[in-house]
Amino acid sequence: MKTLQASTAVVVLLAALVGCSSPPSPEGDVRRPDPLKSYGPADREAMPEMSGERVDGDGRVSLKGLRGKVVVVNAWASWCGPCRAEAPGLSRVHEELYDExxxxxxxxxxxxxxAARAFEKDTKLAYPSLHDPKGRELLRLxxxxxxITGYPFTIVVDPKGRIAAARTGAIGEAELKRVVKPLL
Structure with a gap:
């Protein structure tokens, strides 16, 4: 019985780890494609509406209400190590460029x-998150x-509501600023 429990625990752990994306490839590593895709204005697709209850329980969040702003949509999970690593940087960029x-x-x-609320508290998130436990909102992408099964990932939406960039894996502050500043 203990062997079965141990085997089950290993399978669950491996399944959780597979869901997390690996960090970006080092400069010059040609084996992996660039995790950042940027789209010129003529090639941008409309960002689908996403809305739902906030993780913190303080109402709802909706992308529709943010039209006219540059919006960074970041998919995350509390059990994802790269998600925890990038969260403080996302909060800093959110606060630094909010007035812009x-x-x-x-x-x-x-x-x-x-678990999501504990993550928000531990990482001191400065921005709202919608709770999408079944992934229905993400399926609209x-x-x-x-x-959409590898976390984290980030979508950057221009002020017209179109997808300007998509990033697989964790995104750093400097890279995020390079992507969003020209759109502000």
Missing amino acids: GLRVVGVNVDLSVS PKGMVN
Whole structure:
């Protein structure tokens, strides 16, 4: 019985780790494609509406209400190490560029809202996140834009509500600023 429990625990752990994306490839590593895809104005697809209850329980969050702003949509899970690593940087960029028109919105996929709330508290998130435990909101993203089962990932939306960039894996502050500043 203990062997079965140990085997089950290993399978669950491996499944959780597979869901997290690996960090970006080092400069010059040609084996992996660039995790950042940028789209020129003529090639941008409309960002689908995403809305839902906030993780913190303080109402709802909706992308529709943010039209006219540059919006960074970051998908995360409390059990994802790279998500924890990037969260403080996302909060700093959100606060630094807020007055210039930037908004960061998280999309949390945890089944447990209490685990998501603990993550928000531990990482001191400065932006709201919607709770999407079944991934229904993420399924609205254009096919092939990102792997919606690998976290974290980030979508940058221009003021017209179109997808300007998509990033697989954790995004650093400097990279995020390079992407969003020209859109502000």
